[in-house]
Amino acid sequence: MDLSNLxxxxxxxxxxxxFSIMRLFGRYNSITKFxxxxxxxxxxxxxxxxxxxxxxxxxxDSTEAAQEVETKKPIRGQVQQATYRMVAQSFYPPMLHPxxxxxxxQVPWARFAVWTPGAVVVDGRPVCALKPQTVYNITPSGxxxxxxxxxxPLARDRRTYITSPDxxxxxxxGWWRGCLEIVVVNGKLNVINLLxxxxxxxxxxxxxxxxxxxxxxxxxxxxxxxxxxxxHMGPSKxxxxxxxGYDLVPNVxxxxxxxxxxxxxxxxxxxxxxxxxxxxxxGIVKAGFYRxxxxxxxxxxxxxxxxxxxxxxxxxxxTITGVSDILGVTVKQWHPNGFxxxxxxMGRNGSKDVNGLVLxxxxxxxxxxxxxxxxxxxxxxxxxxxxxxxxxxxxxxGANLLAKRGWRFDQILLQYYxxxxxxxxxxxxxxxxxxxxxxxxx
Numbered sequence: 001m002d003l004s005n006l007x008x009x010x011x012x013x014x015x016x017x018x019f020s021i022m023r024l025f026g027r028y029n030s031i032t033k034f035x036x037x038x039x040x041x042x043x044x045x046x047x048x049x050x051x052x053x054x055x056x057x058x059x060x061d062s063t064e065a066a067q068e069v070e071t072k073k074p075i076r077g078q079v080q081q082a083t084y085r086m087v088a089q090s091f092y093p094p095m096l097h098p099x100x101x102x103x104x105x106q107v108p109w110a111r112f113a114v115w116t117p118g119a120v121v122v123d124g125r126p127v128c129a130l131k132p133q134t135v136y137n138i139t140p141s142g143x144x145x146x147x148x149x150x151x152x153p154l155a156r157d158r159r160t161y162i163t164s165p166d167x168x169x170x171x172x173x174g175w176w177r178g179c180l181e182i183v184v185v186n187g188k189l190n191v192i193n194l195l196x197x198x199x200x201x202x203x204x205x206x207x208x209x210x211x212x213x214x215x216x217x218x219x220x221x222x223x224x225x226x227x228x229x230x231x232h233m234g235p236s237k238x239x240x241x242x243x244x245g246y247d248l249v250p251n252v253x254x255x256x257x258x259x260x261x262x263x264x265x266x267x268x269x270x271x272x273x274x275x276x277x278x279x280x281x282x283g284i285v286k287a288g289f290y291r292x293x294x295x296x297x298x299x300x301x302x303x304x305x306x307x308x309x310x311x312x313x314x315x316x317x318x319t320i321t322g323v324s325d326i327l328g329v330t331v332k333q334w335h336p337n338g339f340x341x342x343x344x345x346m347g348r349n350g351s352k353d354v355n356g357l358v359l360x361x362x363x364x365x366x367x368x369x370x371x372x373x374x375x376x377x378x379x380x381x382x383x384x385x386x387x388x389x390x391x392x393x394x395x396x397x398g399a400n401l402l403a404k405r406g407w408r409f410d411q412i413l414l415q416y417y418x419x420x421x422x423x424x425x426x427x428x429x430x431x432x433x434x435x436x437x438x439x440x441x442x
Contacts, residue, residue: 091121093167093178095196102246104191109139112171118164140184156184176259183245192246201271207256211264214403218270220412224288227279231287276432280425289393310382323347329373340370
């Protein structure tokens, strides 16, 4: 079943005008005073006068009930409160870049709850109200309130949303930001967490890297995770979307994601301080692959830090530079990102300045950035970055070690992700603007 052509956004668009009106009226202190205006807006734009509670409808065909709900009894108490709270804002979480995470995948049933009074939404319409912190059971054909046994039918060919005003929802034994999207595929449920990319990262970064680690390492992790997610979002990039309706799964098949319970102040700060920043190559966001260590269990090894050492004989260096009887190789100027931009070759009868990037290419080093030069008898040892932008990508332990040594997150990312010229390309996703971050040296 190809879900890529299903109508995913029309309900969001149709609600835009309606909830703009609701937000305008919501500025008043007394919502009761404008009940008649609310009802009129509901009638004109959504055609729904009130949300029924479980068991409020008379018997009718389940498909018709799911598609066109006609309220038979007035709503009171909890249900009325939920109605008024939901009309004050959109049913969907604020999202610049929506991401869908498959929390339950191909299950016959699932359980869910909302933190505050919420609603079940079908085709942009609230079809029934939900009590706060009450467990419901959902199947492809309907929803049941477990405490009372009351049920509400659902149509299988419609996407169903579980939402509440504070956008906290519970399923699969965990609380999540955003809302839940229910998709029926081959007679089974996919329960999807729909939320903004930045909110997703709040539950992803601490699941992938210990929040107690250095802030600069956490920021590097946030950029890598954001880049990975973006590079796998949507029908053309996700390996899951066309057949399942979601972009990512919350485990190592993509990235670990543990929701609200996992969030910590340090990782919250790391995500917010790198908001919208991704890795790019030729203007295209590239997946920020990463792993715990690279090159075995030795967390301080050169390979784990993405460092390579090349031994160059005096004779070869003299031939390349044209300086005879070399006595010293000195870095005269460092780039803010840590590599040598100017190197002085000192000989017995004179010296010569060479460009660091040019020299590294002439020597055939792994990458263009020379990090250190040291003498070793009749040779010189050039330390440079390894090829860190392949499938292995960032070493998380290496990133933390470099952060402890005083490296900034952009320097850490440069150590593991570079283009062919040895440079790092960081940029903002569409719709983001620079806030506090500026690339040093640019």
